[in-house]
Each structure stands twice: as C-alpha cells, then as structure tokens.
Amino acid sequence: MRLLLISNSTNPGEAYLDYPKPEIKNFLGDKKVTGLFFPYAGVTFSYEEYAEKVKIRFNEIGHDIRSVHEFKDPIKAVRDAEAIIVGGGNTFHLLKMIRDHGLIKPVREKVLSGTPYIGWSAGSNMACPTIKTTNDMPIVEPDSFNAFHLVDFQINPHYIDKNPDGHAGETREDRINEFLAANRDIKVIGLREGCIFRVEDRQMKLIGTKSARVFEYGKSPVEMTDENDFSAFI
Amino acid sequence: MRLLLISNSTNPGEAYLDYPKPEIKNFLGDKKVTGLFFPYAGVTFSYEEYAEKVKIRFNEIGHDIRSVHEFKDPIKAVRDAEAIIVGGGNTFHLLKMIRDHGLIKPVREKVLSGTPYIGWSAGSNMACPTIKTTNDMPIVEPDSFNAFHLVDFQINPHYIDKNPDGHAGETREDRINEFLAANRDIKVIGLREGCIFRVEDRQMKLIGTKSARVFEYGKSPVEMTDENDFSAFI
Numbered sequence: 001m002r003l004l005l006i007s008n009s010t011n012p013g014e015a016y017l018d019y020p021k022p023e024i025k026n027f028l029g030d031k032k033v034t035g036l037f038f039p040y041a042g043v044t045f046s047y048e049e050y051a052e053k054v055k056i057r058f059n060e061i062g063h064d065i066r067s068v069h070e071f072k073d074p075i076k077a078v079r080d081a082e083a084i085i086v087g088g089g090n091t092f093h094l095l096k097m098i099r100d101h102g103l104i105k106p107v108r109e110k111v112l113s114g115t116p117y118i119g120w121s122a123g124s125n126m127a128c129p130t131i132k133t134t135n136d137m138p139i140v141e142p143d144s145f146n147a148f149h150l151v152d153f154q155i156n157p158h159y160i161d162k163n164p165d166g167h168a169g170e171t172r173e174d175r176i177n178e179f180l181a182a183n184r185d186i187k188v189i190g191l192r193e194g195c196i197f198r199v200e201d202r203q204m205k206l207i208g209t210k211s212a213r214v215f216e217y218g219k220s221p222v223e224m225t226d227e228n229d230f231s232a233f234i
Numbered sequence: 235m236r237l238l239l240i241s242n243s244t245n246p247g248e249a250y251l252d253y254p255k256p257e258i259k260n261f262l263g264d265k266k267v268t269g270l271f272f273p274y275a276g277v278t279f280s281y282e283e284y285a286e287k288v289k290i291r292f293n294e295i296g297h298d299i300r301s302v303h304e305f306k307d308p309i310k311a312v313r314d315a316e317a318i319i320v321g322g323g324n325t326f327h328l329l330k331m332i333r334d335h336g337l338i339k340p341v342r343e344k345v346l347s348g349t350p351y352i353g354w355s356a357g358s359n360m361a362c363p364t365i366k367t368t369n370d371m372p373i374v375e376p377d378s379f380n381a382f383h384l385v386d387f388q389i390n391p392h393y394i395d396k397n398p399d400g401h402a403g404e405t406r407e408d409r410i411n412e413f414l415a416a417n418r419d420i421k422v423i424g425l426r427e428g429c430i431f432r433v434e435d436r437q438m439k440l441i442g443t444k445s446a447r448v449f450e451y452g453k454s455p456v457e458m459t460d461e462n463d464f465s466a467f468i
Contacts, residue, residue: 012402043412090412092372132373137409138366139416141379145372158403168246168427169392175371178277178324182373193402 001112002027003150003199005127006120007157007191007208009088017057017120023196023207024118025061028083033116036081037065040097041089041122043139054087068103078106081115088121088157091134095126096142108148117150121157124191128154133179133188135172151199152186153233154179159190159213176215184217187233197230204230235346236261237384237433239361240354241391241425241442243322251291251354257430257441258352259295262317267350270315271299274331275323275356277373288321302337312340315349322355322391325368329360330376342382351384355391358425362388367413367422369406385433386420387467388413393424393447410449418451421467431464438464 004027006020017024028035035058039050051067058065065085071077078084084107086094098104111117119127125134130145133154160172170178176188191197195208206212211223212230224230238261240254251258262269269292273284285301292299299319305311312318318341320328332338345351353361359368364379367388394406404412410422425431429442440446445457446464458464 008402010402012400043415044408090409090416093412093416132375133371135371135403137413138368138372138379139409139413140366145375158401160398160401160403162398164394164396164398166246167392167394168242168244169369169394174278175324175373178327179371179373181277182324182327 001150001199001201002114002116003111003127003197004116004118005124005155005191005197005199006118007124007159007195008193009120011194016053019194020120020196021057021061023198024058025063027118027198028061028063028116030062032062032064033082034064034066035083035085035118036077037067038084038086038094038098038123039067039069041087041091041094043090043093050087054085074101074103075106078103078110081110083116083118084111086117086119086123086126088123090139091122091125091131091136092138092140092142094122095131095145095147096140098126099142099144104146104148108150111148111150124155124157127151129186130154132183133176151234154186154188155197156188156190159192173221180215180217188215189213189233190215199234202231202234204234206230235384235433235435236348236350237345237361237431238350238352239358239389239425239431239433240352241358241393241429242427243354245428250287253428254354254430255291255295257432258292259297261352261432262295262297262350264296266296266298267316268298268300269317269319269352270311271301272318272320272328272332272357273301273303275321275325275328277324277327284321288319308335308337309340312337312344315344317350317352318345320351320353320357320360322357324373325356325359325365325370326372326374326376328356329365329379329381330374332360333376333378338380338382342384345382345384358389358391361385363420364388366417367410385468388420388422389431390422390424393426407455414449414451422449423447423467424449433468436465436468438468440464
C-alpha cells in the first residue's frame with residue numbers, strides 16, 4: 001500500500017500545493033501518472049475549477065489528473081485509475097458524494113491492491129476509518145461517517161495547539177480528548193500544517209519540520225518527529 | 235415561545251456561567267423554577283458532575299435543576315418540566331443522546347407550548363433546525379442532524395473572526411459560506427462569545443456588547459447590534 005497523506009494544501013503566503021509538490025513528484029516517480037482526482041470536497045467553487053487548479057500543479061511536475069466527476073461510470077474510472085488523488089475542502093461533502101456514488105469499496109480495494117493514494121486535508125481524513133476527527137462543519141449529512149479505512153488510526157489535519165487569545169471555545173486537544181472518550185480503542189495523530197505522512201508497504205514516516213502529536217485514550221499526548229518510526233500506527 | 239440562546243458558558247478568566255447568570259435569573263423570573271437539565275453534551279466528565287456544576291450556579295440565583303439522566307422516563311420528565319436547560323459540550327454527542335432517547339418531539343412540543351428553554355453553546359445549536367453549523371468534532375454519529383427546530387435560522391456559537399496567525403485552515407466565515415452554498419435557503423447568525431439571543435413570543439433581541447454577524451446566501455455578511463430588531467429571523 002502506498003499513501004501520501006498531506007495535512008494542508010497550502011501554507012500561508014505560498015502558492016496552491018506549493019510545499020507538497022516536490023513530495024508528490026517524488027512519490028509518483030519519473031514516469032508520467034494520470035491520477036483520478038476527487039473534487040467533491042469543493043463546495044464554494046465548481047468541480048471544473050477545482051480540477052483545473054490541481055491539473056496545473058500536477059502538470060508542472062510531469063503528471064496529470066482527470067476528475068472523477070467527468071466520468072459516466074465513476075466505479076470503472078476508479079478501477080482504471082493509475083493513482084487516486086483526493087483534494088481538500090469540506091470533509092462531510094466529500095464523504096457524502098463518495099458514498100452516494102458507491103465509491104468507498106472500489107477505492108479501498110484499488111488502493112489496498114497497490115495503486116498510490118494522495119490526499120490533502122479532507123483527503124487525508126478520508127484515508128482513516130471514519131471522518132470523526134475532521135475540523136469541518138457538518139454542512140451536509142452523509143449516510144455514515146465511515147471512510148476509506150486505509151489506515152487504522154485517525155488523522156486530525158491542520159492540527160493546531162492553541163485558540164486565538166481571548167477565545168473560550170474548545171482547543172483542538174479538547175476536541176480530540178472528547179473523541180478519545182467516545183472512541184477509546186483508536187489513536188489520533190494531530191498532523192500540523194506543512195507536514196505529510198508517507199506510507200509504503202508497512203512503513204510510515206513523517207515528512208516535515210514540525211512534530212506530530214499522538215493521542216491515545218488514558219495516556220498523555222506524545223510528540224513524535226521525522227526521526228521516529230510511525231509504522232506501528234498503520 | 236421563550237428562549238435564551240447563549241453563545242458560550244464562560245468567558246476567558248471568568249467563573250462557569252458567570253456572564254449569563256444575571257440574564258438567566260432575569261429570564262426565569264423571581265418565582266423558583268426547577269428546570270430539566272440535559273447534560274448529554276458532556277463527554278470527558280460524568281453527567282453527575284456536569285449536573286452538579288450547573289445546579290450550584292442555578293441555586294445561586296434562586297432556581298434549581300434536575301438532570302434528565304436521573305429519570306427512568308425521560309419523556310415524562312420533559313412533559314413535567316418547568317424549564318428546559320441544555321448545556322454545552324459536544325453537539326454530536328448531545329444530539330445523538332437526545333435522538334436515541336426519542337426526545338426531539340417532546341421537547342419541541344413542550345417549548346412551543348410556552349415552557350422556557352435555555353441553551354448555551356451546543357445547547358443553542360440544538361434550538362436550530364439542524365446542528366449543521368456546529369464547530370464541534372463529529373465524535374459520534376447521530377441518526378440524523380435534525381435538532382429541536384425552535385427557530386428557523388442557524389446559530390454558529392463561539393463565532394470568531396480570524397484564525398490564529400500563520401494558520402491556513404478555513405476561517406469560520408469560510409465554513410459558514412460552505413454551509414450556505416449547500417443550504418441556500420437558510421440564514422446563519424454568528425453569535426460571538428459573551429452574547430445571547432432572547433426570544434419572547436415573536437420578538438428576538440441580542441444581549442451583549444458585541445455585534446452578531448448575519449450570513450445569507452448570495453449576500454455580503456451584515457453586522458447587527460443590540461440596537462437592531464432580530465425578530466424577522468425567528
């Protein structure tokens with residue numbers, strides 16, 4: 001299994017997909033790959049616009065995409081795909097569309113059989129058992145929270161340590177502790193912005209200069225860096 | 235119909251329910267009221283602890299609560315209640331427990347017939363048609379996002395204008411714009427911390443020194459203050 005799970009598309013002040021671009025190039029390799037892109041997390045712009053924006057960035061590194069919304073038979077498109085690329089946006093909208101099109105099982109089987117998977121933000125959450133650690137607003141209602149379940153832990157993308165000063169709402173850590181209280185058997189990793197997990201076979205490593213924060217029920221959170229081995233989490 | 239919809243229980247540096255306490259006292263009146271308290275949004279502490287904490291604050295203003303989790307027949311407890319009090323915490327957990335106990339319709343009927351309703355944070359969201367404008371993590375899966383539907387608009391509690399510096403995740407306004415794109419017919423009001431909506435019959439007013447931010451699909455957001463009339467939103 002080969003996964004590239006990216007916390008966020010874009011760091012503040014940078015161009016779209018700028019920091020992950022070299023990692024995507026490295027992950028997909030030298031031979032041109034045409035990935036199947038899932039634009040379903042986009043809500044305030046069209047799927048066409050979203051696909052075009054991503055296509056430009058992939059073309060810059062010698063690869064290409066086609067968007068799943070262009071296919072009459074999306075299940076066949078998944079089966080034929082050279083890579084699965086799942087973009088960020090609203091996680092509930094993404095999951096609802098994927099489930100409504102019956103694509104959970106086809107994508108899961110495809111990726112478990114070796115096809116590379118790249119996701120960012122909502123697209124990284126989709127690789128987890130469920131979307132229960134998303135930060136997004138539940139603007140639409142999927143028929144289930146179950147996602148692709150390619151890994152056995154939950155990612156919290158865009159992980160952030162503090163609230164803005166003077167704000168009393170729950171911190172991200174508070175929210176993850178609530179998740180753990182209700183889901184005691186599953187671990188959560190807070191993936192800070194600018195960071196990526198790369199999974200290859202049974203190995204997982206962190207790419208990025210920030211540490212990741214690992215949460216487990218009944219234990220104190222632990223910081224792990226790119227010098228640690230994350231393979232036990234898969 | 236009488237509602238007191240509070241953005242957040244506690245401002246930074248203050249005691250629990252400190253700022254809303256005088257408004258709760260004023261809303262419930264001089265005669266002692268024993269409200270039925272819903273502790274179901276609490277996840278990382280027990281319902282007993284939650285109810286005790288709220289009871290102490292209500293006792294300080296001459297009122298009392300009993301917690302719905304103590305009753306063998308919660309539907310009867312709702313029918314007999316002198317007030318409905320819904321505390322904050324995790325909105326998904328709150329909604330799931332209320333729906334699992336079959337309490338949506340009993341509470342709605344009870345409040346529409348004139349029984350006072352007080353909610354804070356998740357408890358304010360529950361007064362809306364759905365919980366689709368919550369900020370909370372979907373740590374558990376309710377069988378539907380439909381809530382008490384006491385008002386016809388959506389509240390976003392703990393409304394906040396900006397992300398912390400250097401964080402690239404969606405702002406609250408981005409998220410609400412995604413909600414509007416997917417739900418074009420319903421308005422959203424961002425209720426900043428320290429602010430309260432008081433609804434009485436067909437009148438709604440804002441209590442608090444901050445303005446509320448009103449979102450409607452296809453229009454620019456509008457700031458409204460305690461000098462404006464919000465009654466058209468109910």
